[in-house]
Amino acid sequence: MNSDCVIIVGAGPVGLVAAVSLIQNEIxxxxxxxxxDLAVDLRASTFHPxxxxxxxxxxxxxxxxxxxxxxxxxxxxxxxxxxxATFNLSLLKDYTNHPYRLQAEQWKLTEAARKRLxxxxxxxxxxxxxxxxxxxxxxxxxxxAERKTGEKEVYKSKYLVGADGARSTIRALTKxxxxxxxxxxxxxxxSTPFRYDLAIDGLxxxxxxxxxxxxxxxxxxxxxxxxxxxxxxxxxDDEILDPIRIEDRMQSLLPGAPYEISHKTAxxxxxxxxxKYVHGRVFLAGDAAHLNNPLGGMGMNGGIHDAVNLSSxxxxxxxxAPISLMDRYERQRRKVAIETVQAQALRNRTVLNEKNPDKxxxxxxxxxxxxxxEDKHKQYVLxxxxxxSLQDLETVE
Ligand SMILES: Cc1cc2nc3c(=O)[nH]c(=O)nc-3n(C[C@H](O)[C@H](O)[C@H](O)COP(=O)(O)OP(=O)(O)OC[C@H]3O[C@@H](n4cnc5c(N)ncnc54)[C@H](O)[C@@H]3O)c2cc1C
Numbered sequence: 001m002n003s004d005c006v007i008i009v010g011a012g013p014v015g016l017v018a019a020v021s022l023i024q025n026e027i028x029x030x031x032x033x034x035x036x037d038l039a040v041d042l043r044a045s046t047f048h049p050x051x052x053x054x055x056x057x058x059x060x061x062x063x064x065x066x067x068x069x070x071x072x073x074x075x076x077x078x079x080x081x082x083x084x085a086t087f088n089l090s091l092l093k094d095y096t097n098h099p100y101r102l103q104a105e106q107w108k109l110t111e112a113a114r115k116r117l118x119x120x121x122x123x124x125x126x127x128x129x130x131x132x133x134x135x136x137x138x139x140x141x142x143x144x145a146e147r148k149t150g151e152k153e154v155y156k157s158k159y160l161v162g163a164d165g166a167r168s169t170i171r172a173l174t175k176x177x178x179x180x181x182x183x184x185x186x187x188x189x190x191s192t193p194f195r196y197d198l199a200i201d202g203l204x205x206x207x208x209x210x211x212x213x214x215x216x217x218x219x220x221x222x223x224x225x226x227x228x229x230x231x232x233x234x235x236x237d238d239e240i241l242d243p244i245r246i247e248d249r250m251q252s253l254l255p256g257a258p259y260e261i262s263h264k265t266a267x268x269x270x271x272x273x274x275x276k277y278v279h280g281r282v283f284l285a286g287d288a289a290h291l292n293n294p295l296g297g298m299g300m301n302g303g304i305h306d307a308v309n310l311s312s313x314x315x316x317x318x319x320x321a322p323i324s325l326m327d328r329y330e331r332q333r334r335k336v337a338i339e340t341v342q343a344q345a346l347r348n349r350t351v352l353n354e355k356n357p358d359k360x361x362x363x364x365x366x367x368x369x370x371x372x373x374e375d376k377h378k379q380y381v382l383x384x385x386x387x388x389s390l391q392d393l394e395t396v397e
Contacts, residue, residue: 003140003155003156003157003158004028004158005027005028005029005030005157005158006022006027006028006029006030006157006158006159006160006161006314006318007029007030007031007032007141007143007155007157007159007160007161008029008030008031008032008160008161008163009031009032009131009143009160009161009162009163009164009169009170010031010032010033010034010162010163010164010165010168010286010288011031011033011035011038011110011114011125011127012039012106012110012163012165012286012287012303013044013106013109013110013113013286013300013303013304014163014285014286014287014288014300014303014304014306014307015031015033015161015163015164015285015286015307016031016109016110016113016114016117017054017055017058017060017109017113017304017307017308018161018163018285018307018308018310018311019031019113019117019123019125020058020060020113020116020117021058021307021308021311021312022311022314022315023116023117023120023122023123024058025311025312025315025318026122027122027314027315027318028122028123029117029122029123029124030123030124030125030126030155030157031117031123031124031125031126032126032129032130032131032143032145032155033125033126033127033128033129034128034129034130034131034164035127035128036127036128036148037127038107038110038111038114039107039110040107041107041263041265042105042189042191042221042224042226042263042265043105043106043107043300044106044294044297044299044300044301045103045104045105045106045219045221045226045297046101046102046103046206046219046297046300046301047064047068047101047102047103047104047109047301048101048297048298048301048385048386049089049092049095049096049098049099049100049101049385049386049387050096050301050305050385050386050387050390051301051304051305051386052064052065052096052097052098052102053096053097053098054304054305054308055109055304056097056098058116059116060109060112060113060116061098063108063112064102064104064108064109064112065098065102065104067104067108067222068102068103068104068108068222069102069103069104069205069220069221069222070100070101070102071089071100071101071102071103071204071205071206071220072088072089072090072099072100072101073086073087073088073089073204073205073206074086074087074089074101074204074205074206074207074208075087075203075204075206075207075208076207076208076210076351076364076367077203077207077208077209077210078209078210078211078364079209079210079211079214079215079216080211082201082202083202084210084364084367084368085364085367085368085370085371086204086371087371087377087380087381087384088371088377088381089101089381089385091374091377091378091381092378092381092382092385092387095382095387096385096387101206101297101385103205103206103219103220103221103222104221104222105221105222106300128147128148129145129146129147129148129153130145130146130169131143131144131145131164131169131170132144132145132146132169133173134160134170134173134282136160136280136281136282139158140156140157140158140281141156141157141158141159141160141281141282142154142155142156143155143156143157143160158281158318159281159282159283159314159317160281160282160283161282161283161284161285161310162174162282162283162284162285162288163284163285163286163288163303163307164288165286165287165288166270166287166288166291168284168287168288170282170284170288171274171284171288171289174276174279174282174284176274176275176276176279176284177274177275178272178273178274178275179272179273179275180270180271180272180273180291180342181270181271181272182268182269182270182271183268183269183270183271183293183349184233185230185231185232185233186230186231186232186233186235186240186266186267186268187228187229187230187231187266187267187268187269187293187294188228188229188230188231188240188241188246188264188265188266189226189227189228189263189264189265189266189267190226190227190228190229190246190250190261190263190264191221191224191225191226191227191261191262191263191264192224192225192227192250192259192260192261192262193223193224193225193260193262194225194259194260195225196218196220196225196254197220197225199254199256200254203218205219205220206218206219206220207219208295208348208351208352209352210351210352210353210354210360210363210364211352212353212354212355212357212360214229214230214249214252215230215352215353216228216229216230216253217294217295224262224263227250227253228294229249230353231266233268237266240266241264241266243261246259246261246264247259269291269292269293269294270291270292271291271292271293271342271345271346272290272291273289273290273334273337273338273342274288274289274290274334276330277289277306277329277330277333277334278326278327278329278330281323283310283314283326283329285303285306285307285310285333286300286302286303286304286306286307287299287303289303289306289333289334289337290302290303290334290337290341290342292337292341292342292345292346293345293346293348293349294345295345295348295349295352296344296345296348296384298340298341298344298345298386299341299345301386302333302336302337302340302341302386302389305333305336305386305389305390306329306333309329309332309333309393310326310329310333313325313326313328313329314326328396328397331396331397332393332396335392335393335396336389336390336392336393339389340383340386340388340389340392341389344383344384351363351367
């Protein structure tokens, strides 16, 4: 393949969706991925309605939907009192072709996207290769990469997309600031074949459960239930992941027979947005550009929205539009990252975590009032499902 292409660093959901979108627009791509294979562990597992609409345009939605669970309802609960408010995404039927959240593991998307690249003459996916550096001039970007064996390789392209995740090398090379904060608690994500839906009356498949001592999230995937607990950062990883301690926590949530734990991961969560997404002919997208807590499931979804926006503008630039068009990509998507994704994710954590009884009551009363009023309910789910963030983009010049 010659240098008349776009190089994408990272074969996560964002890099692969950008690649599929570009080849659909007849633009050749090379995707460079450090790992030997695509990640198949349990990471993000929620697809919001507009993300499914975008994936549909790329012919990636049907396969994913057939392997996931459609969830028109999601819930806000109190750990002791039960249901507080149940939100209904069916209210969005005039705004989206997919008025539900889809619960499906992100690897099902990356697997389908990889297949699309493999079937195309316009795409090359190279694995086991890490990008270490780049140089750019007025016409091209030269990318320096290294194989696991130590062998060096040089690629040339017209543009470079850094979709290389939270620890992005491309972001580091651009020396762009990545301000924000690190959430104090560690997030412990567990999964179990235990059927919470059969054990807890009226439980929705996606439930955010507030508690002044230990909030949690219960999320259903096609084969498992996921439980997300905040965890004391003073514990070591071994202590957090200790099977006895985990069993105690599961029992305190719902006493019963010993729980089978299928996966367990403990991770630190950051809330950060890169100061710039555009650096000449080099663009950042997805976790490379912004990180946030998973409460609300907006991280991967926002990244996929970046990928679609970026690919559409890059296609215009490819066909002669001025490269300054990419600055609008940055203005639009940074605004969403700060004003929607980060703000909403932080607010979700505050609501779940609130310890002051008066404030907790006020939050809960507010949520109850919202679901009772159809218009307010609709406005709320337009926001939480990220449709509003996409509508608002039109006002960003
Ligand atoms: C362990 C883990 C658990 C998570 N759990 C959840 C969750 O429960 N809920 C949730 O909403 N979100 C979760 N996330 C976040 C979610 O997975 C991300 O938001 C999403 O994957 C972002 O996609 P991305 O394509 O931007 O980045 P990634 O999926 O991180 O993909 C980046 C890719 O770039 C590759 N790469 C990195 N550096 C280089 C390099 N120098 N050269 C070449 N390739 C490189 C990496 O190998 C990786 O494949 C989790 C993330 C992780 C890592």
